[in-house]
Amino acid sequence: MESRELAIKFGAPAAFTVGLFVVWEAVCRLFEVPLTILPAPSDVFAALWQYRAPIVDNSFVTLWTTLAGFLIATVFGLVLGIAVGWHRALYAGIYPVLVGFNSIPKVAVVPVLILWFGFGEIPAILTAFLISFFPIVVNVATGLATTEPELEDVLRALGASKLDIMRKVGIPRSFPYFFGSLKVAITLAFVGAVVSETVGSNKGIGKLMLDAQASFQVPIVFAGLIVLAVLGILLYAITAAVEKRFTGWAFRGQAAH
Amino acid sequence: MDELIRLDRVSMAYGRAEQAVKAIEEVSISVAAGEFFAVVGPSGCGKSSLMKLISGLHPPLGGTLTVEGRPVTGPLKKVGMAFQNANLLPWRTAAQNVLLPLEIVQPHRSRLRAERAAYLDRARKLLDSVGLAGFTEKFPWQLSGGMQQRTSICRALIHEPEILMLDEPFGALDAFTREELWCTLRDVQARQKVTVMLVTHDLREAVFLADTVYVMSSRPGRIVKRCEVNLPRPRDLDVTYTQPFQDIVHELRTLIGRH
Ligand SMILES: Nc1ncnc2c1ncn2[C@@H]1O[C@H](COP(=O)(O)OP(=O)(O)O)[C@@H](O)[C@H]1O
Ligand SMILES: [Mg+2]
Numbered sequence: 010m011e012s013r014e015l016a017i018k019f020g021a022p023a024a025f026t027v028g029l030f031v032v033w034e035a036v037c038r039l040f041e042v043p044l045t046i047l048p049a050p051s052d053v054f055a056a057l058w059q060y061r062a063p064i065v066d067n068s069f070v071t072l073w074t075t076l077a078g079f080l081i082a083t084v085f086g087l088v089l090g091i092a093v094g095w096h097r098a099l100y101a102g103i104y105p106v107l108v109g110f111n112s113i114p115k116v117a118v119v120p121v122l123i124l125w126f127g128f129g130e131i132p133a134i135l136t137a138f139l140i141s142f143f144p145i146v147v148n149v150a151t152g153l154a155t156t157e158p159e160l161e162d163v164l165r166a167l168g169a170s171k172l173d174i175m176r177k178v179g180i181p182r183s184f185p186y187f188f189g190s191l192k193v194a195i196t197l198a199f200v201g202a203v204v205s206e207t208v209g210s211n212k213g214i215g216k217l218m219l220d221a222q223a224s225f226q227v228p229i230v231f232a233g234l235i236v237l238a239v240l241g242i243l244l245y246a247i248t249a250a251v252e253k254r255f256t257g258w259a260f261r262g263q264a265a266h
Numbered sequence: 267m268d269e270l271i272r273l274d275r276v277s278m279a280y281g282r283a284e285q286a287v288k289a290i291e292e293v294s295i296s297v298a299a300g301e302f303f304a305v306v307g308p309s310g311c312g313k314s315s316l317m318k319l320i321s322g323l324h325p326p327l328g329g330t331l332t333v334e335g336r337p338v339t340g341p342l343k344k345v346g347m348a349f350q351n352a353n354l355l356p357w358r359t360a361a362q363n364v365l366l367p368l369e370i371v372q373p374h375r376s377r378l379r380a381e382r383a384a385y386l387d388r389a390r391k392l393l394d395s396v397g398l399a400g401f402t403e404k405f406p407w408q409l410s411g412g413m414q415q416r417t418s419i420c421r422a423l424i425h426e427p428e429i430l431m432l433d434e435p436f437g438a439l440d441a442f443t444r445e446e447l448w449c450t451l452r453d454v455q456a457r458q459k460v461t462v463m464l465v466t467h468d469l470r471e472a473v474f475l476a477d478t479v480y481v482m483s484s485r486p487g488r489i490v491k492r493c494e495v496n497l498p499r500p501r502d503l504d505v506t507y508t509q510p511f512q513d514i515v516h517e518l519r520t521l522i523g524r525h
Contacts, residue, residue, distance in 0.1 A: 157351065159349040159351060159353055160353040162318070162321075163346075163348070163349075163353070163367075163421075163422070164366075164367075164370055165323055165341055166322070166323055166343070166347050166431075167341065167345075167371050167425070168340075168341045168370065168371065169370045177355075177366065177369060181355070181357055182355075
């Protein structure tokens with residue numbers, strides 16, 4: 010990459026973020042916005058530093074519940090996606106149910122999960138899982154369904170079984186779809202974990218923010234938001250990098266057209 | 267010559283019972299081993315369906331269909347197919363794409379892992395023979411449309427099938443590339459003595475390449491004419507400008523009807 014391009018790719022968002030904080034700080038000082046409504050970035054970062062120990066502690070909880078939910082969603086989504094993409098009957102049967110399930114706001118499920126599993130990390134993991142598996146299923150199934158019928162004929166005429174065709178064509182073909190959906194799923198899992206923490210939990214960034222809000226420690230609430238933003242970006246960046254690493258051919262193919 | 271494929275009043279339909287769409291009606295043809303036959307006809311008349319039928323991908327509704335004297339009951343395994351779209355796997359190189367059938371058919375399937383280098387060599391040689399030396403390690407997106415189609419034909423040939431089935435293989439190519447590929451296909455067939463079924467709606471292509479041209483009627487497809495092309499082989503592209511060639515093309519054209 011050219012240095013000019015690099016400067017635009019990394020410099021521009023960095024400059025924009027810094028600019029945003031500067032404007033935010035200026036607005037808070039100029040209009041003397043009360044701390045309990047909108048703390049200035051300097052207050053937020055001060056809180057971030059002061060409460061670093063509990064913040065780090067709770068971040069780890071949020072992070073691991075997110076990742077645990079995401080991992081379950083990945084395995085489950087992959088298996089269900091292959092099953093749905095494999096059989097037209099399964100597709101016809103399961104797909105409407107999945108769409109129906111997916112349209113339930115997951116916040117509404119959290120109380121039920123708490124009822125069953127009590128306060129703690131399990132409802133957070135399950136919410137992260139429930140909210141994030143759907144895009145994986147849909148993408149894997151779509152990837153399998155895009156196998157060209159003519160290529161299937163070429164292989165079937167040689168006596169290939171359905172499993173052969175899946176292994177040689179369908180599954181590799183659905184790789185880019187699968188990895189693409191991971192980006193979406195990790196973000197959703199993160200949202201799910203935090204939502205569950207704010208509804209009822211005893212740990213995690215969501216819970217930390219809830220407690221801070223209850224005691225009017227508004228800078229900590231905003232410090233929590235910043236931590237969430239940073240974690241969200243990190244998780245997304247990691248899955249995006251994994252995607253690029255494993256499905257380079259799909260990106261190259263696009264670049265060639 | 268030995269008879270390889272025989273269809274005796276074969277019909278075929280898609281779907282069942284009342285909703286069935288009849289695609290082919292009472293087709294009778296006989297193809298000798300090593301024969302190059304072409305099937306032409308209006309779009310939707312059942313040419314591709316005839317191919318599916320002979321390859322064993324779709325069962326007949328009535329009549330008898332035999333290959334090498336045995337009734338066809340399922341995929342033949344002795345066929346190689348290529349279509350208008352090359353359908354190469356984008357994550358594999360040209361040589362790896364050509365190897366794909368060997369990962370399916372026995373005995374290659376079980377030997378492939380141990381003798382991968384030898385098999386890759388075989389794929390490369392085949393690609394060389396159709397003018398793709400130097401492109402064997404390229405990915406499909408690095409190949410032109412004509413090169414992709416050559417690769418696709420190699421993929422159809424790698425397991426040394428008895429019947430090569432081509433469904434409008436050159437339909438998406440420009441006129442010059444198409445004529446180059448005619449010559450490639452002509453040479454491949456002369457060398458390997460494989461039986462070729464070519465589905466096309468390019469009458470010049472059919473007459474230039476085939477020994478026999480079958481003309482089908484619009485749906486449900488019937489054979490309305492069997493036409494032997496007695497132009498001497500090996501044929502050169504110049505033959506397409508001669509009177510006998512043009513007479514045959516003209517005759518076929520009138521059979522298909524003008525719109
Ligand atoms: N899978 C299918 N299901 C139902 N009808 C089909 C199917 N494939 C082809 N047909 C019908 O059968 C007829 C012949 O199709 P096809 O063999 O593809 O024609 P051609 O290759 O000559 O253009 C067409 O009318 C088409 O609509
Ligand atoms: Mg067709």
